[in-house]
Amino acid sequence: MTTVTIWNEFVHEKENDTVADIYPEGIHGAIATALDENGFKTQTATLQEPEHGLTEDVLADTDVLTWWGHAAHNEVKDEVVERVQQHVLEGMGLVVLHSAHASKVFRKLMGTSCNLKWREAAETERLWVTNPTHPIANGIGEFIEVPDAEMYGEHFDIPEPDSLIFTSWFEGGEVFRSGCCYHRGEGRIFYFRPGHETYPVYHQEEIQQVLANACEWVSPNPDAPEIVRGNHEPIEEIDMTDDRSVH
Amino acid sequence: MTTVTIWNEFVHEKENDTVADIYPEGIHGAIATALDENGFKTQTATLQEPEHGLTEDVLADTDVLTWWGHAAHNEVKDEVVERVQQHVLEGMGLVVLHSAHASKVFRKLMGTSCNLKWREAAETERLWVTNPTHPIANGIGEFIEVPDAEMYGEHFDIPEPDSLIFTSWFEGGEVFRSGCCYHRGEGRIFYFRPGHETYPVYHQEEIQQVLANACEWVSPNPDAPEIVRGNHEPIEEIDMTDDRSVH
Amino acid sequence: MTTVTIWNEFVHEKENDTVADIYPEGIHGAIATALDENGFKTQTATLQEPEHGLTEDVLADTDVLTWWGHAAHNEVKDEVVERVQQHVLEGMGLVVLHSAHASKVFRKLMGTSCNLKWREAAETERLWVTNPTHPIANGIGEFIEVPDAEMYGEHFDIPEPDSLIFTSWFEGGEVFRSGCCYHRGEGRIFYFRPGHETYPVYHQEEIQQVLANACEWVSPNPDAPEIVRGNHEPIEEIDMTDDRSVH
């Protein structure tokens, strides 16, 4: 069974009544419930815990980490960020959600600013499937409509995704690359745009379906080839030639 | 000086007064004028000419071919389509415009159906720049707004572009990959969405700028490495090893 | 259970004793045995059968088609090639083997010449894993060594692969993109280089493992979103705006 650790900075829920009403168990609680129902083993971790709840032991026991942050990116310790990066490079899956585009973890793995435009106007968003062959789109229709969304617009300063699964249309006139797949080291990363804290996005069924698909897709591959790096066998020990090459 | 051959099926202009009013010299005439002004040497060719105006001699003298078709895709002879494909694979640039997504030439080079959705409702389109580092976007702002456009929507059945330069937003709720770069053989291809015949799209300055940028980008590279294929040198004639490899 | 139809032109085995000795049941027979043992339901088809064994009924019952051809590419009927292309675009998986790089089916789906260089000198090949996160490399070590191989060398005239899984090293001095993933329409395609008829390549265990992985990876996705194309809903029937957009 795939173990998913759901990380949330858990700040808005404690400071804003609207958010608390939508997510009484926290955003992490809502995501955990949804993933439980989809057959994952889940655990949660938040900013306020020692080492933000992401000790070496916790990460060693994590197949997939999901990350939601917004107001407190700078409070995340660099040491924990480096630990998360290291685990991703060694094969742990990572699902980066909404405003976590600007998290230290995502920016460190992307190498870019991950900046974008935004507008908070409760406008309609449509996430169109632009890669229907990808399993992250399984069970979805042609598009997902989010009735009230914060807008994120291009240009989004990210490396060109290895696969682009969703492209968003916003009522106010913008487009956005909303579902982006990456491979980094032996790990897989999926960035998924929806999830503003003042709208009940993570209660929407299609969004939960994509979260489950994404956790499945980024989960580690136990049969992957072992990678060998560093100083290699001396050339003379390699079995390479017979008389064909020295005519 | 780069020679551009502007191909147009030239059907709507002769059958529809609205189109004739917008493009009294034909769509090819309008594009030729725009490219002339941008420093290209231009010539035109149309469906009705012998071999559709695309003889071996014409193509041998063409650096870049632009292609507009809609009503008469099936009247284009397979022999000419194969000739165009061959020239692209040998290095001729190709710019595919609007409804030519369904042309035989484009479908043959892509290998897919190139189908899409559409709607003709004179709605607003915004072509957002999603790759601002690419020279095809030079001189453009954040987006190009086309006030009256035919909608093209995803899913667009194309191979994933090598670079995606523009993503369109449509007033009616759809998105579309509107500016797509490909390499095929030694040639470069750019698909550019705008250009419905009943709207004066090719008279719009930013659209003309993109056409000029695209013709520049797809133009052949005279310094490209020569490709050698077929049966290779026998292995014993290759200078490869000294005693290091046979210890 | 995934149904794999294994297509072979079945010419060399009947004309060349060396090949017949290596593949007494034909190349298709050897591949079928290997895939049977890996849990697939298999059936075979050859050039000599009516419609080359690839009737509409057979393809409708096929999840994955594997294709081996070399001496008789031109004898494959265009009508069958178009039928295969159509099924791939609708979701059937395709695994293209060795000299089938030059098959009509592969060239039609790629849009390029698919030419390369080659040399038949029984030299050593090493297929290095260049994408260890991809399931097609599952269960493989750092590289697969084929002791006696026909060389294929760059430049290989293909569209840039969506993922490059293997890169070959040849004793005689060349490299080659040996394991190439593509998405075309709703289908997935894998090109896999090894397989020269005069060497027992398909009896090698790691090669059989890759064949099984590839058939698994290209197999159709029953939960993929339904694609809608063609003329779209009229704009006024789309539920898109409320008063927010018309201030």
Next chain:
Amino acid sequence: MTTVTIWNEFVHEKENDTVADIYPEGIHGAIATALDENGFKTQTATLQEPEHGLTEDVLADTDVLTWWGHAAHNEVKDEVVERVQQHVLEGMGLVVLHSAHASKVFRKLMGTSCNLKWREAAETERLWVTNPTHPIANGIGEFIEVPDAEMYGEHFDIPEPDSLIFTSWFEGGEVFRSGCCYHRGEGRIFYFRPGHETYPVYHQEEIQQVLANACEWVSPNPDAPEIVRGNHEPIEEIDMTDDRSVH
């Protein structure tokens, strides 16, 4: 005229006679001479200078930065690394050379370990052109042969390149992605493998040609569209709809 700043850690040349004999003016001196002759304006900077010679003023006056480092990656100050990253994201070109695969600058921009295998055995390397349409390969033949090279082998822990220009073959049995293009922010990056300090690689004419091509390709685009990020125009000020959408 394009200004190239050539950075070198400049350690081996002062500690190892072999290196000093090959590069009496330092590796940076040899590269500067080659780029001067190819029409660039050059300046050099080294680790030992204040701020490693890469002050804000120097970078503000730099179109393209080339980076060679090996023995002293850890002595490069994080502050300077962040400054370089920022300039790349704002459009400065970057050419990363040989052992600088493990430099702080490259790893920060890639987000991965950038680890690889290696062997120092003066073996033959062939850099095969795998993307002959790219201007970085201009003027090169089918491959570049380096008679004495340090081997670098896969798996190379990098993000999949936006374009792969060269793939190396090594006499001892390995392959390597040797010429890798990336876009990060508004900047372009090229990683180029050859350049071990104990062999006269940067005196080789074809290598100098690639360096010049690369500096040309990564140089900033003065006509690129301006990027706007941050909080966007309120939705009601956007000119988007007329009566067509509210039938």
